[in-house]
Amino acid sequence: MPLLVNRELWLSDDVYHFVPFSEYLELSEAEQLLVDAVQVNGDAPLEQLLQLAERFEAIAVEFPVLRDGRGFSFARELRVSGFTGQIRAIGETSRDKLALLERCGFDAVELAADKFKREYPSAYTEMSVRYQGAVDDPRPIYRQEEPA
Amino acid sequence: MYIYNDVDQRLVDERVAQYRDQTRRFLAGEISDDEFLALRLMNGLYIQRQAPMLRVAIPYGLMSAEQLRVLAEVSRDFDKGYGHFTTRTNIQFNWPKLEEVPDILERLAKVQLHAIQTSGNCIRNTTTDHFAGIHPSETEDPRPWCELIRQWSTLHPEFAYLPRKFKIAVTGSKEDRAASQVHDVGLHLIRNSAGELGFEVLVGGGLGRTPIIGKKIRDFLPAQELISYLEAILRIYNLKGRRDNKYKARIKILVEAMGVEAFTEQVEAHWQTLKDGELRIPQEEIDRVTAFFADHPYDANAAADLTLDEKLDADGDFRTWYARNTHPHKRAGYRAVTVSLKPHLGAPGDITALQMDVVADLAQRYSFAQIRSTHEQNLVLADVAQADLYAVWQTLVEHNLARPNIGLLTDMIVCPGFDFCSLANAHTLNIADQINQTFDDLDYLHDLGEIRLNMSGCINACGHHHVGHIGILGVDKKGEDWYQITLGGSSREDASLGKVLGRAVAAEEVADTLKKLLETYVEIRLNGERFIDTVRRVGVAPFKEAVYAVAS
Numbered sequence: 001m002p003l004l005v006n007r008e009l010w011l012s013d014d015v016y017h018f019v020p021f022s023e024y025l026e027l028s029e030a031e032q033l034l035v036d037a038v039q040v041n042g043d044a045p046l047e048q049l050l051q052l053a054e055r056f057e058a059i060a061v062e063f064p065v066l067r068d069g070r071g072f073s074f075a076r077e078l079r080v081s082g083f084t085g086q087i088r089a090i091g092e093t094s095r096d097k098l099a100l101l102e103r104c105g106f107d108a109v110e111l112a113a114d115k116f117k118r119e120y121p122s123a124y125t126e127m128s129v130r131y132q133g134a135v136d137d138p139r140p141i142y143r144q145e146e147p148a
Numbered sequence: 149m150y151i152y153n154d155v156d157q158r159l160v161d162e163r164v165a166q167y168r169d170q171t172r173r174f175l176a177g178e179i180s181d182d183e184f185l186a187l188r189l190m191n192g193l194y195i196q197r198q199a200p201m202l203r204v205a206i207p208y209g210l211m212s213a214e215q216l217r218v219l220a221e222v223s224r225d226f227d228k229g230y231g232h233f234t235t236r237t238n239i240q241f242n243w244p245k246l247e248e249v250p251d252i253l254e255r256l257a258k259v260q261l262h263a264i265q266t267s268g269n270c271i272r273n274t275t276t277d278h279f280a281g282i283h284p285s286e287t288e289d290p291r292p293w294c295e296l297i298r299q300w301s302t303l304h305p306e307f308a309y310l311p312r313k314f315k316i317a318v319t320g321s322k323e324d325r326a327a328s329q330v331h332d333v334g335l336h337l338i339r340n341s342a343g344e345l346g347f348e349v350l351v352g353g354g355l356g357r358t359p360i361i362g363k364k365i366r367d368f369l370p371a372q373e374l375i376s377y378l379e380a381i382l383r384i385y386n387l388k389g390r391r392d393n394k395y396k397a398r399i400k401i402l403v404e405a406m407g408v409e410a411f412t413e414q415v416e417a418h419w420q421t422l423k424d425g426e427l428r429i430p431q432e433e434i435d436r437v438t439a440f441f442a443d444h445p446y447d448a449n450a451a452a453d454l455t456l457d458e459k460l461d462a463d464g465d466f467r468t469w470y471a472r473n474t475h476p477h478k479r480a481g482y483r484a485v486t487v488s489l490k491p492h493l494g495a496p497g498d499i500t501a502l503q504m505d506v507v508a509d510l511a512q513r514y515s516f517a518q519i520r521s522t523h524e525q526n527l528v529l530a531d532v533a534q535a536d537l538y539a540v541w542q543t544l545v546e547h548n549l550a551r552p553n554i555g556l557l558t559d560m561i562v563c564p565g566f567d568f569c570s571l572a573n574a575h576t577l578n579i580a581d582q583i584n585q586t587f588d589d590l591d592y593l594h595d596l597g598e599i600r601l602n603m604s605g606c607i608n609a610c611g612h613h614h615v616g617h618i619g620i621l622g623v624d625k626k627g628e629d630w631y632q633i634t635l636g637g638s639s640r641e642d643a644s645l646g647k648v649l650g651r652a653v654a655a656e657e658v659a660d661t662l663k664k665l666l667e668t669y670v671e672i673r674l675n676g677e678r679f680i681d682t683v684r685r686v687g688v689a690p691f692k693e694a695v696y697a698v699a700s
Contacts, residue, residue: 042387042391046387065391066182066183066186066309067186067269067309067391068309068391069269069306069307069308069309069310069311069386070386070387070391072305072306072307072308072309072386073306073383073386073387074387076306076383080421094179094183096170096179096183096187099305100305100306100308101305103305103306104305104306117178126162126165126166126169127159127162127163127166127303128158128162129155129156129158129159129162131159131299131300131302131303131304132300132303132304132305133426133427134305134306138426139426140300140375140426140427141155141299142429142430142433143426143430
C-alpha cells in the first residue's frame with residue numbers, strides 16, 4: 001500500500017509493527033518494552049494514549065469509515081501534548097484529506113493503491129490560505145503576517 | 149459589510165479550482181460516489197428528487213446589491229430563473245447541472261460569494277439577527293463576530309468530518325430574532341457589569357427528531373476568547389459525539405447523554421489549555437473587522453421629511469404595509485423594510501431572477517446597496533429613509549413583493565417538501581397554498597395578529613415546525629400525506645417547543661383545522677392577547693376539543 005511520509009512517497013517496506021493499543025495495554029511490562037508502535041482508532045482512550053505516547057516511535061490512527069473525523073483531533077492532541085514521533089493515518093484516507101491530515105499533525109498517510117495517483121503532491125498546495133491555527137502553523141489568520 | 153482582502157479572495161478562488169478538479173476527477177471515475185458525496189456536500193451540492201440542488205452561502209444573511217444581481221444571473225444562466233431562501237439565510241438553486249457547478253462557483257467567487265460548508269457534517273453558515281446593527285434596542289452589533297466565526301470555521305482542517313452538521317447563531321440584543329436557543333451553539337453578545345464585551349454561551353439546542361432547547365454553559369465569555377472557546381466545544385464534540393447513529397450524532401444528544409454539567413466541565417477544562425493563547429483575538433483584529441460594519445452615512449435630517457405622513461394619510465394600502473412590513477430603526481427618519489417572499493399562492497421563500505434584480509436596484513438606490521435574508525425566509529432592506537418608503541413600496545407592489553403579512557399567519561416558514569426534497573415524507577407547498585386560499589381575508593389575518601406558522605415536510609424539521617406558534621409536520625401514512633399539528637412553540641427569547649395537538653389530520657383538512665384553532669383563539673383570547681400567549685395561558689386542551697370533538 002503506498003505510504004506518504006512528509007509528502008514523499010515511500011516505497012520501502014514498513015519499518016514499524018503496529019500493535020493495537022488495546023492489546024498493548026493488556027501486555028506485561030516486559031512485553032510492552034518490545035513495542036515501539038501502536039495503532040488506535042477514535043474509540044481508544046485518548047487521555048491514556050497521551051500519557052503513554054512518549055513510549056512509542058510511531059502511532060497509527062485509523063479512520064475506520066469515511067465520515068469518522070475523530071482521528072484529526074487525536075493527531076492534534078498528540079502533537080500539542082509533545083509527541084514528536086510519526087503519526088500515521090490509515091484506513092479511509094484519501095487524496096482530498098491529505099492537506100487536512102497534515103495540518104492536524106499527521107506526517108504519514110497510508111493510501112489505498114487504487115486511490116493513489118501520481119499527481120498527489122498538488123493536494124498539499126491547492127489551498128494556500130489558512131484561516132485557523134492548527135498543528136502546522138498555530139497562528140490564526142489574524143496572527144499571520146501580511147503576505148508580501 | 150465585510151469586504152474580502154486579497155487573502156480572503158484567494159481562498160474562494162482556490163476553493164473553486166479545487167472543487168473543479170474534484171468534479172473532474174469524479175466524472176473521470178477517479179473518486180467513488182461515496183467519497184464525492186462528502187466532498188460535494190461540503191460545497192453545498194445535493195442530489196435531490198428532480199436534479200442536483202446547490203446551496204449558496206449568504207454569510208449571516210448579509211449581501212450586497214451586486215451579489216444579489218449575480219445570484220439573479222446564476223438563476224437565469226444555470227437554473228430556471230428563480231431561487232429559494234432558506235431558514236439558514238442561504239439561497240438554493242434547484243436545477244443546476246452537476247458539471248456546471250464549478251462554473252457557477254467561479255461566477256459567484258467574482259463577487260465574494262461561495263457555497264463552502266452550506267451542507268455536510270461541518271460548521272454551517274452562522275446566522276444572526278436580521279436587524280443587526282440597526283435595531284433601537286440592540287446591545288451590540290453581532291455581525292463582526294459572525295465574520296470572525298466565518299473565517300475560523302471556513303475549511304477548518306480538524307472539523308471537516310464532524311459527527312453531524314453544526315450550526316451557530318449569534319444575537320446582540322435581548323430580543324432573539326435568530327432562534328439562538330435551537331442551535332448547536334447559541335451566542336448572546338452582552339456586556340458585563342464592568343462594561344466589557346462578552347458572550348453568554350448556549351450549547352445543545354436543536355430541532356429535528358429530538359427537539360431540545362439549548363442549555364447555558366457559560367454566563368460570560370470574554371469576547372476575545374470566542375474562537376478558543378468554540379474550538380474547545382468543537383473538539384470535545386468531534387471526539388465524543390456519537391458516530392454510530394446519525395440520528396443521535398448532533399451535539400444536543402451528547403450534551404444530554406453526558407449531562408450538561410459534565411459536558412461543561414470538559415469544555416472548560418480543555419479551554420484552560422487554549423485561552424490566552426494564539427487563538428485569542430487581538431483588539432486590532434476586532435477593530436479591523438468591526439470597522440466594516442460601521443454605520444452608514446445616514447442623513448441627519450431624514451426625520452424632517454413630511455411626505456411620509458401625507459402618504460400614510462392618503463393611501464390605506466400603503467398604511468397597512470407600513471404598519472406590517474416596516475420596522476423601527478435606531479436612526480430617526482429611517483425604517484427597516486421587510487420584502488415579503490410570502491405572496492398569495494407562491495412557494496414561501498422563492499424569488500424570481502427579476503425580483504432579485506428589483507430588490508438589488510431598490511437596495512442600491514434606497515438602502516446603501518445592502519440586503520439581508522432572514523431565517524423566516526424574507527428579505528430586508530434595513531436602512532430606508534422615511535421619505536423613500538412610498539417609492540420602495542410602489543416598486544415592491546409592482547413585483548408582488550409587498551404583501552403586508554409580515555409576522556402574520558401567511559408569513560409561513562415552509563421547507564420545499566416532497567416536491568423538491570428527497571428527504572421529505574410529505575408535500576408542503578400545496579398545504580401552504582391551501583392555507584393561503586382559506587385565509588385570504590386580510591382584515592381577518594390582521595385581527596388574528598402575530599402568529600408564527602412553521603411547516604416541515606419531514607421530521608428533519610427544516611421548516612422549524614417545533615418552534616412555530618402553530619407547527620405543521622408532514623408525515624407519510626401508508627403512502628398518503630398526513631399532517632401533525634403542534635401548538636405553543638417559539639424560537640424567540642421565550643423559546644419553547646410546541647405540544648402535539650392530537651392525531652394527524654388528512655391533507656385536505658389542514659386549513660379547516662387551522663380555522664377551528666383560530667376561531668377558538670378568537671373566542672377565548674383576552675384583550676390584546678397574542679395567539680401564543682393564549683395557548684400558554686390555557687394549554688392545548690380547548691384547542692384539542694375544538695378540533696376533534698365533532699369528528700370523534
